[in-house]
Amino acid sequence: MPDMERLSFEEAWNGYLKWAHRLPPAPPPVTPRRISGIAEIISDFDAVILDNFGVLSLGPPVIPAGPPAYAAIRDAGAAIRVISNDGSKALSAMLESHRRRGYHFAEEEIYAGLSLLEEAARDAAGGLWAAIGLDPLPVPSGTFQARNWATDRFDLDEAAGLLLMDCLSFGRDDFRRVLESFRRYPRPVIVCNPDLTAPYTDAMSLEPGYLAHWLADEAGIEPLFLGKPFPEVYRRALRDLPHVPPERVLCVGDTLHTDVLGGRHLGMKTLLVETGFTRGQDPLALADESGIWPDFIASSI
Structure with a gap:
């Protein structure tokens, strides 16, 4: 695992439960059907939405069942x-x-919260934004004027807003200075990665969504979340498939509060796999506690 701050499963899960009020509402419960993998049910669907971490890979390493499922x-x-x-x-x-x-995806098959950043910039405040991410910052040209505060600790009080992108080598202790500045001077916050954590081979990382909810609690700021489980990224990804009804779309993911919630919120079917966030856990107990139920469960894709 890279040199990242780690979260325990309990820290991340309790965060998802605590901050569920900022997510779409939980859909009505369904009774999940356990399957062997996506090949068992693929004939029932015209489109498939795949998550990456926890479904296709665990960071750099590929998940063994991924390429055959992709085929x-x-x-x-x-x-x-x-x-x-x-x-x-x-x-x-x-x-x-x-x-x-x-995995040989075409450019038009890949979407992320970053796909919505250019549109979000149209309504954003002008001036220099502080970003927390990796260099070079993947900010579309002509949108935000942004500087990476994770590597260049300039005066945060002068920033027009905050872009939360990635937390490599950036942890909760680092973030306390951000909290102090945004408590003093509340400003817009845009979150390109709403995840609280991501699964690697031997641990789970701290992700920007965790910091964003913490900031919202501390500073009274409601962040703009650009990725899953919020609906706009799904609409963007499916805009050229208007002929496919939601119930013929299968969303595959490893996390109830992002992949499953996001898909079911829009009327799509969902498959929860146990190779990522839920590995070693009882998925039915988690669904019961959260009120977020997948249509299918499989040990791997």
């Missing part, structure tokens, strides 16, 4: 969309990472 979806002729909450890199870098793992 099964292609063979079935279903449209594929990848919706990731990754806010660390540009689309071209995402595509290259997938290709190294054996």
Whole structure:
């Protein structure tokens, strides 16, 4: 795992429960059906939305069942969309990472919260924004004037707003200075990655969504979330598939509060896999506690 601050499952899960009021409402319960993998049900769907971390990969390493499942979806002729909450890199870098793992997605098949950043910039305050992310910042040209506060600790009080993109080598202790500044001077906050955590091979990371909810609690600011489970990123990804009804779209993910909630909120079917956030947990107990129920559960995609 990279040099990131880690979260325990309990910290992340309790955060999702605590901050559920900022997410879409939980849909009506369903009774999940356990399946062997997506190949068992792919004939029932015309489009598939895939998460990356926890479904296709665990950071750099590929999940072994991923490439055969990807081939099964292609063979079935279903449209594929990848919706990731990754806010660390540009689309071209995402595509290259997938290709190294054996997934040959086209550019128009990949979406993230970053896909909505240019539109969000139209309504954003002018001036220099502080960003927390990786250099080079994947900010579309002509949108935000942004500087990476994770590597250049300039005066935060002068920033027009905050972009939360990625937390590599940036932890909760670092973020306390951000909290202090935004308590003094509340300003807009845009979150390109609403995840609280991401699953790696041997641990789980701290992600920008955790910091955003913490900031909202402390400073009374309601962030603008650009990724899952919020509906706009799904609408953007499916805008060229208007002929596919929601119930013929399958969303595959490893997290109830992002992948499952986001898909079911828009009337799509969902498959929860146990290779990421939910590994080692009882998915039915988690669904019962959160009120977020997937349509299908599988050990892996």
